[in-house]
Amino acid sequence: DAGVIQSPRHEVTEMGQEVTLRCKPISGHNSLFWYRQTMMRGLELLIYFNNNVPIDDSGMPEDRFSAKMPNASFSTLKIQPSEPRDSAVYFCASRDGGGYTFGSGTRLTVV
Amino acid sequence: KNEVEQSPQNLTAQEGEFITINCSYSVGISALHWLQQHPGGGIVSLFMLSSGKKKHGRLIATINIQEKHSSLHITASHPRDSAVYICAVRVVGSSGDKLTFGTGTRLAVRP
Numbered sequence: 001d002a003g004v005i006q007s008p009r010h011e012v013t014e015m016g017q018e019v020t021l022r023c024k025p026i027s028g029h030n031s032l033f034w035y036r037q038t039m040m041r042g043l044e045l046l047i048y049f050n051n052n053v054p055i056d057d058s059g060m061p062e063d064r065f066s067a068k069m070p071n072a073s074f075s076t077l078k079i080q081p082s083e084p085r086d087s088a089v090y091f092c093a094s095r096d097g098g099g100y101t102f103g104s105g106t107r108l109t110v111v
Numbered sequence: 112k113n114e115v116e117q118s119p120q121n122l123t124a125q126e127g128e129f130i131t132i133n134c135s136y137s138v139g140i141s142a143l144h145w146l147q148q149h150p151g152g153g154i155v156s157l158f159m160l161s162s163g164k165k166k167h168g169r170l171i172a173t174i175n176i177q178e179k180h181s182s183l184h185i186t187a188s189h190p191r192d193s194a195v196y197i198c199a200v201r202v203v204g205s206s207g208d209k210l211t212f213g214t215g216t217r218l219a220v221r222p
Contacts (some may be wrong), residue, residue, distance in 0.1 A: 031208055043197065043212040056209055089152060095208065099144065099156035107152075 006092050006103035013110055018080040021106045023092030024073055031095040034067055034077050037105075038088045046090075049075065082110045114138050117198050117213035124220050130185040132216045134198030137179065144210065145172050145183050146197040154197075157183070188220045 005024040013019050025032045033048040047057040049069045057067070064083070069075040079086055087110050092103040118133045134143070145157040158165050158172040160181065165172050169188075174181040185192055198213040 033208070042214050043199075045209055048208055050208070091154060093154075099159045100146075101156065102146075102154040104153050 004092055004094050004101050004103035006090075006106050008106060009104060010107045011109070013082055013108070015083055015110055016081045017110075018078065019082045019086075019108060019110075021077040021090050021092075021108070023075045023077070023103060025075070025092070025094030026096070026101055027073065029094035029096040029101070030072075032069060032075050033093045033095070033100070034075070035091040035093065036088045037091060043091075046077070079108075082108075084110045086110050113214070114202070114211050115198055115200055115213040117196075117216050119216060120214070121217045122219070124188050124218070126189060126220055126222050128188050128220075130188050130192075130218065130220075132183045132196050132198075132218070134181045134183070134213055135179060136181075136198075136200050136211075138200070138211075139203040140176075140179075140200040141203050142201045143174055143181050144199045144201075145181075146199060148195040148197060148215070150194070157196075185218075190220045190222050193219050 007022045031050050034046040035043050036046055037043045044059055046059045047067045048055055052069045065079055067077045089105045089107050091105045093100045114137050116135045124130050142159055142161045144159050147155045147157050160172055160174045169186045171184040195215040195217050197215045199210040202211055
């Protein structure tokens with residue numbers, strides 16, 4: 001298995017633009033998580049899905065953030081409109097009841 | 112006060128030394144995870160613990176539920192162990208799989 005695959009690895013965008021981050025979890029893992037990591041706040045859970053259904057989105061900062069999981073093999077995290085304070089590394093992870101497998105992350109810079 | 116506290120924040124060791132990283136938490140938990148984040152940014156799940164002790168190679172993780180404390184030990188440390196080690200707990204009563212993270216311990220092992 002190729003692990004959890006995230007794209008893009010790096011994204012630089014201008015303030016106000018829409019940003020879409022993508023994640024392909026490990027096949028057979030029924031839980032998918034989106035995390036954000038910043039120097040100031042460390043790792044924070046944004047949202048997680050169980051069997052493609054959003055379970056807890058209390059970590060989503062505001063309405064500019066949205067996440068979808070249309071099927072078991074794909075999820076997106078969208079920021080519209082983006083702001084400089086959204087600059088961070090965004091990690092996707094999946095889990096099958098045991099430990100977590102993390103993707104390599106997407107480093108987002110909003111200028 | 113953070114629900115998950117790690118110590119030390121930074122640690123420098125000589126190759127071959129025995130290393131201990133501590134994690135204390137203030138809430139009831141159902142599981143505790145140790146994660147490793149390498150300088151390149153990737154995150155690897157090392158252990159998931161709910162009681163006792165686990166060992167994988169030179170890494171040993173222990174947890175004392177009564178004292179709300181876990182330790183990660185590295186025996187015969189090596190420069191390739193240089194990374195940030197993050198403790199995360201699954202809080203009892205939180206929705207499903209939500210993890211609360213410590214701020215991490217930055218380890219540098221000198222040759």
